[in-house]
Amino acid sequence: MFSKKLTTAILQKNSRVCVGLDPRLELIPEKIKQQAIKKHGKTFQAAAEAIRVFNRQVIDVVAPHVPIIKPQLAFYEQYGSAGVATFEDTVAYAHDNGLLVIADAKRGDIGSTSQAYANAFLGKTNIFEEEKAAFNADALTINPFLGEDSLLPFIDTCQKYGKGIFVLVKTSNIGGKDIQDLEVDGKTVSEKLAGMLNKHAGNYSSDEKYTNIGAVVGATFPEQAKGLRELMPRSIFLVPGIGAQGGDLNSLAVFFDPEGLGAIINSSRGIVFPKEAQGQDNYLEIIEGKAKELKEQINEVVL
Amino acid sequence: MFSKKLTTAILQKNSRVCVGLDPRLELIPEKIKQQAIKKHGKTFQAAAEAIRVFNRQVIDVVAPHVPIIKPQLAFYEQYGSAGVATFEDTVAYAHDNGLLVIADAKRGDIGSTSQAYANAFLGKTNIFEEEKAAFNADALTINPFLGEDSLLPFIDTCQKYGKGIFVLVKTSNIGGKDIQDLEVDGKTVSEKLAGMLNKHAGNYSSDEKYTNIGAVVGATFPEQAKGLRELMPRSIFLVPGIGAQGGDLNSLAVFFDPEGLGAIINSSRGIVFPKEAQGQDNYLEIIEGKAKELKEQINEVVL
Numbered sequence: 001m002f003s004k005k006l007t008t009a010i011l012q013k014n015s016r017v018c019v020g021l022d023p024r025l026e027l028i029p030e031k032i033k034q035q036a037i038k039k040h041g042k043t044f045q046a047a048a049e050a051i052r053v054f055n056r057q058v059i060d061v062v063a064p065h066v067p068i069i070k071p072q073l074a075f076y077e078q079y080g081s082a083g084v085a086t087f088e089d090t091v092a093y094a095h096d097n098g099l100l101v102i103a104d105a106k107r108g109d110i111g112s113t114s115q116a117y118a119n120a121f122l123g124k125t126n127i128f129e130e131e132k133a134a135f136n137a138d139a140l141t142i143n144p145f146l147g148e149d150s151l152l153p154f155i156d157t158c159q160k161y162g163k164g165i166f167v168l169v170k171t172s173n174i175g176g177k178d179i180q181d182l183e184v185d186g187k188t189v190s191e192k193l194a195g196m197l198n199k200h201a202g203n204y205s206s207d208e209k210y211t212n213i214g215a216v217v218g219a220t221f222p223e224q225a226k227g228l229r230e231l232m233p234r235s236i237f238l239v240p241g242i243g244a245q246g247g248d249l250n251s252l253a254v255f256f257d258p259e260g261l262g263a264i265i266n267s268s269r270g271i272v273f274p275k276e277a278q279g280q281d282n283y284l285e286i287i288e289g290k291a292k293e294l295k296e297q298i299n300e301v302v303l
Numbered sequence: 304m305f306s307k308k309l310t311t312a313i314l315q316k317n318s319r320v321c322v323g324l325d326p327r328l329e330l331i332p333e334k335i336k337q338q339a340i341k342k343h344g345k346t347f348q349a350a351a352e353a354i355r356v357f358n359r360q361v362i363d364v365v366a367p368h369v370p371i372i373k374p375q376l377a378f379y380e381q382y383g384s385a386g387v388a389t390f391e392d393t394v395a396y397a398h399d400n401g402l403l404v405i406a407d408a409k410r411g412d413i414g415s416t417s418q419a420y421a422n423a424f425l426g427k428t429n430i431f432e433e434e435k436a437a438f439n440a441d442a443l444t445i446n447p448f449l450g451e452d453s454l455l456p457f458i459d460t461c462q463k464y465g466k467g468i469f470v471l472v473k474t475s476n477i478g479g480k481d482i483q484d485l486e487v488d489g490k491t492v493s494e495k496l497a498g499m500l501n502k503h504a505g506n507y508s509s510d511e512k513y514t515n516i517g518a519v520v521g522a523t524f525p526e527q528a529k530g531l532r533e534l535m536p537r538s539i540f541l542v543p544g545i546g547a548q549g550g551d552l553n554s555l556a557v558f559f560d561p562e563g564l565g566a567i568i569n570s571s572r573g574i575v576f577p578k579e580a581q582g583q584d585n586y587l588e589i590i591e592g593k594a595k596e597l598k599e600q601i602n603e604v605v606l
Binding site: 022025026033037042043044046047072074075077078079080081082083084085087088106107108109110111113114116117119120121125126127128130132134135143144145146147148149150168171172173174175176177178179180182183184189192193196245 | 387433435
């Protein structure tokens with residue numbers, strides 16, 4: 001089951017870091033891009049090929065230092081179906097290198113459509129009387145705006161295939177307050193969601209402390225995270241928002257349980273596209289160094 | 304601009320119907336599937352090919368009777384990047400046949416990621432110093448759970464490229480109430496969203512009554528639709544939920560303005576996969592008949 005695999009990998013690598021793979025073509029080394037253009041011209045195919053090569057290089061160097069990666073679908077969809085094919089390659093290559101994968105897609109829809117998304121990312125699709133996995137991620141981020149019934153197909157699919165979800169509870173952006181901080185009967189929407197998710201987590205038939213029903217809680221709101229941590233004792237937190245978005249490393253302890261488990265901290269640009277690496281031949285060394293450095297910084301705060 | 308194009312097409316075809324193209328492989332005619340399997344084996348490639356062929360047939364017969372189609376991304380993503388390539392083909396083929404296209408993807412994320420989704424579906428992506436459209440839809444459905452700042456890149460992209468968005472305001476499912484019906488200061492979340500969207504619509508520099516900022520309002524809640532129609536006089540409503548979900552055709556008038564404009568009614572399974580068409584050689588005649596019939600039924604209620 002996903003939560004068990006993740007906790008095991010966190011302990012083995014002593015790392016609570018998730019690397020966000022949000023490719024930015026303009027920041028990928030020129031040499032990789034020129035080779036892709038030579039093959040495919042200035043096409044989406046070439047862009048997708050350059051990202052594929054770069055992602056594999058990044059996975060090679062970060063794999064020893066992190067348990068999990070998180071490709072953000074938007075940055076692949078920008079390049080059409082060719083970009084989505086690179087997303088597939090990145091998931092498979094990460095698995096080959098012993099990494100877990102969260103598809104950051106923030107999907108969510110009415111029941112029958114949520115089921116199709118669950119099939120696409122976590123489960124299997126029936127084609128011609130056979131069952132095949134499409135994207136085969138280990139976990140998926142979910143947008144709960146359509147309510148509890150929109151989440152059930154994802155929860156069922158997690159049960160069936162041992163996969164995980166991270167439901168948006170408190171996002172890292174300022175505008176997150178517009179809906180998530182609204183208060184009804186003394187509870188914010190985030191707190192209501194936390195209660196609802198914890199009810200499903202409570203139904204989980206597992207001896208493990210953590211279930212496959214996780215939550216996204218932004219690093220930019222540690223005060224709220226503290227309360228949410230208490231409301232969702234069996235949910236792993238996926239924590240975006242450090243670095244460019246302003247989340248403070250020193251405030252991260254509240255996202256974890258007293259044993260230093262129950263959360264992973266995402267960093268995308270800070271690890272994959274640091275300024276120091278731009279235009280440098282040894283960019284992979286620098287990327288590896290950034291992953292190691294963040295791992296150690298977080299452990300210092302948390303352990 | 305999208306809203307103008309849509310209104311013009313509605314008047315030209317005298318049709319307020321949107322055909323939802325949510326492919327269900329098991330319901331596609333056997334002959335199409337066998338040909339695809341012969342070419343590609345029992346693969347996602349074959350599934351995607353069968354859907355591509357079927358969608359083109361459907362587009363051929365419904366194009367004279369409807370202004371717009373709405374492919375639902377989940378049903379393409381189920382087949383991986385091959386399925387997404389079929390989505391691309393369907394958009395292009397619909398355009399070739401004079402139809403507008405809403406990508407029903409319910410995307411939404413923090414600003415920089417929303418921008419990437421806006422590039423993917425509505426705008427253009429910069430690759431190697433050139434700007435290219437990836438999916439090139441005319442409009443996109445948007446999930447507003449991350450708040451106002453998550454919507455701004457979509458609104459900006461609509462302005463720049465003359466495209467449209469339909470923001471989820473009141474969804475057709477029962478669970479929609481969990482967040483959307485919560486009341487704060489005497490207003491539901493849906494009503495608050497309506498006010499916020501109408502503010503942006505008000506900023507629209509256009510002589511047209513309707514702007515590119517539309518809303519999704521489920522056919523299953525006509526009482527609420529009435530109030531939302533008043534709160535958003537410049538937003539076109541995309542109305543899902545008739546048929547299988549229980550929305551009543553006779554209650555649809557409240558979604559429209561007194562001139563019978565300002566809304567499109569979606570039907571997916573009811574048109575594309577009616578029971579009567581299953582296993583029949585003349586399935587395309589039946590599909591065409593269903594599109595015409597719904598067009599006339601809606602006009603009777605609305606005009």
